[in-house]
Amino acid sequence: MGIKQITKKLSVVSVLAMASVGCDSGFDASRTVKQSPLNQASLGLAVQVDSRQEIDQLMLSEPNAKVRTINANHGLYEIYNVPKSVVEKYLGESEISENQLVEPLQPLSQPDVSQLAMLNSDQNGNQFQPCRPSRQKPSAKISQLSPSSTSPIVELGTDISLSSAGSANHRSVAGDLKVGWIIETPKGSNITQTQSFGKDLVLTPDSIGLYQVLLLVQDDNDSCHVTAKHYVVTANEPLKSGVTPLAAADVSEADLYHIEQVSAPLAWNQSQGEGVVIAIIDSGVNYNHPALHQNIAINEGEIPNNGLDDDHNGYVDDVVGYDFNNSDSYPFDDNGHGTHVAGLAASPVLGIAPKAKILPIKVLNALGGDQASLAGAIYYAVDRKVDVINLSLGNYGQPHSFVMRAIRYAQSSGVTVVAAAGNGHPYTGQSINTDQMPNYPSALPYDNIIAVAASSKTKFITSYSNYGKVSVDISAPGGDEDNPLVSAAMANPQGLLLEAMSGTSMASPVVAGAVALVKSARPDLSPSQIKSLLMKTGDTQTQLQDLTVSGKELNVQRALSELADQRQNIL
Numbered sequence: 001m002g003i004k005q006i007t008k009k010l011s012v013v014s015v016l017a018m019a020s021v022g023c024d025s026g027f028d029a030s031r032t033v034k035q036s037p038l039n040q041a042s043l044g045l046a047v048q049v050d051s052r053q054e055i056d057q058l059m060l061s062e063p064n065a066k067v068r069t070i071n072a073n074h075g076l077y078e079i080y081n082v083p084k085s086v087v088e089k090y091l092g093e094s095e096i097s098e099n100q101l102v103e104p105l106q107p108l109s110q111p112d113v114s115q116l117a118m119l120n121s122d123q124n125g126n127q128f129q130p131c132r133p134s135r136q137k138p139s140a141k142i143s144q145l146s147p148s149s150t151s152p153i154v155e156l157g158t159d160i161s162l163s164s165a166g167s168a169n170h171r172s173v174a175g176d177l178k179v180g181w182i183i184e185t186p187k188g189s190n191i192t193q194t195q196s197f198g199k200d201l202v203l204t205p206d207s208i209g210l211y212q213v214l215l216l217v218q219d220d221n222d223s224c225h226v227t228a229k230h231y232v233v234t235a236n237e238p239l240k241s242g243v244t245p246l247a248a249a250d251v252s253e254a255d256l257y258h259i260e261q262v263s264a265p266l267a268w269n270q271s272q273g274e275g276v277v278i279a280i281i282d283s284g285v286n287y288n289h290p291a292l293h294q295n296i297a298i299n300e301g302e303i304p305n306n307g308l309d310d311d312h313n314g315y316v317d318d319v320v321g322y323d324f325n326n327s328d329s330y331p332f333d334d335n336g337h338g339t340h341v342a343g344l345a346a347s348p349v350l351g352i353a354p355k356a357k358i359l360p361i362k363v364l365n366a367l368g369g370d371q372a373s374l375a376g377a378i379y380y381a382v383d384r385k386v387d388v389i390n391l392s393l394g395n396y397g398q399p400h401s402f403v404m405r406a407i408r409y410a411q412s413s414g415v416t417v418v419a420a421a422g423n424g425h426p427y428t429g430q431s432i433n434t435d436q437m438p439n440y441p442s443a444l445p446y447d448n449i450i451a452v453a454a455s456s457k458t459k460f461i462t463s464y465s466n467y468g469k470v471s472v473d474i475s476a477p478g479g480d481e482d483n484p485l486v487s488a489a490m491a492n493p494q495g496l497l498l499e500a501m502s503g504t505s506m507a508s509p510v511v512a513g514a515v516a517l518v519k520s521a522r523p524d525l526s527p528s529q530i531k532s533l534l535m536k537t538g539d540t541q542t543q544l545q546d547l548t549v550s551g552k553e554l555n556v557q558r559a560l561s562e563l564a565d566q567r568q569n570i571l
């Protein structure tokens with residue numbers, strides 16, 4: 001850790017000073033950034049400093065600088081509007097690194113003129129025609145009339161008012177443009193009108209999640225153009241009290257085949273994960289879900305809603321967890337991914353570790369997230385004393401130095417990190433050998449990381465799953481098209497409680513749940529001992545021999561009986 005390990009004393013002083021001026025940074029709100037970057041243009045410089053004073057000095061001397069506080073206890077900030085050379089002047093020895101994006105969990109659909117075929121007729125009842133290729137294309141332009149913020153993150157119930165008025169014919173073409181809108185809504189939405197033909201469009205989201213609005217225009221020569229805007233509708237839901245737990249009878253056993261496949265029920269007489277906390281660093285968690293609510297890890301040191309950081313960890317009112325995407329204490333899920341993942345790991349009725357606790361931490365929304373927030377989230381989880389961190393996320397390319405350092409901090413604190421190996425090529429879906437094209441963080445060579453491939457119901461590796469004789473440790477059920485994994489659904493107006501998904505993102509929390517069972521039975525085991533145990537006791541799969549380090553699929557029962565045998569031998 002070296003110089004990056006900042007002293008607790010300093011951070012407590014700065015936190016108290018912040019609280020006394022009623023602002024989390026000491027600077028005017030216009031100079032503090034609350035939302036993490038969502039595109040290349042909004043990225044800043046990630047910095048990790050020994051003391052807050054270095055940031056204060058920079059902010060005072062550079063009037064255009066803006067700052068996002070990511071993890072004050074670990075000196076982690078993002079600085080905007082200042083060139084790197086200038087930041088280096090103030091922060092000297094401290095580490096500075098360009099922040100990078102983390103890709104969205106599901107690739108966004110690309111707007112395409114073929115979608116015109118979905119539209120009937122335009123605002124005047126004129127039929128759209130098949131698009132004709134032309135060099136004199138019209139331009140489709142969406143102007144946002146309200147809300148005034150340019151952020152794609154909006155609150156539930158906001159009227160999003162859009163206009164096509166800026167769209168135009170190519171200058172050499174005359175006539176009226178035909179205009180049509182297509183609205184793609186999240187699964188939980190009750191909006192049934194998915195087409196609109198006026199010049200303007202008002203969309204009032206009724207469900208949290210991702211909305212895509214397409215504007216298609218066609219000119220008198222049948223030449224077309226399409227453009228899109230994305231919105232992520234989010235909500236800051238308080239933690240409810242007295243949620244009635246989901247009854248086991250409400251879930252079909254056949255839907256939970258993955259629990260049987262890893263022989264978890266046979267291990268439950270030895271361990272159910274009591275006393276263990278699993279951090280779900282993901283798109284947030286629907287912590288009011290009846291299958292998750294009772295397993296949410298509450299921060300006992302924090303008094304809710306008093307506007308104070310009672311436990312001095314740098315986060316005000318972080319009772320449930322933290323949202324690093326929006327800098328608030330409501331890590332509620334607006335994508336569905338994190339809720340599903342949490343259920344697979346530690347739901348009383350859906351999970352591998354029915355009595356482990358879940359710490360929800362949000363670093364992603366449907367449009368993605370950033371590496372500096374991921375690093376900040378890992379530090380946060382470790383400081384909240386979790387035993388296991390699940391990372392059903394990743395990127396190809398270079399690992400971010402701040403994320404690497406944060407995972408080493410987890411390692412030095414005895415925290416196991418379970419990471420998804422990745423679902424193949426982002427566009428083709430073709431599985432990838434991550435020994436050759438590493439996926440990070442799963443492919444980092446640390447002995448506290450367990451990299452997980454996805455197997456199908458037949459125990460074969462799935463067609464989409466990444467693999468690697470060196471970089472992928474073990475496989476676990478992740479589901480496929482025929483047999484996806486069933487787990488908890490995000491909040492939606494229909495009140496749907498369960499949802500099916502497939503991916504290495506699903507296989508990873510199955511292993512995280514297994515780690516929790518082992519850790520609960522044997523709290524003294526180190527991450528590398530737990531990793532070795534799971535890799536040794538899995539079911540040997542010949543077809544996996546060259547695809548993962550262990551060549552095995554997770555077997556929870558055998559891992560737990562191995563521990564029981566060890567105990568026997570000691571006696």
Ligand SMILES: [Ca+2]
Nearest residue numbers: 309311313315
């Ligand atoms: Ca706090």
Ligand SMILES: [Ca+2]
Nearest residue numbers: 303308310317
């Ligand atoms: Ca508080």
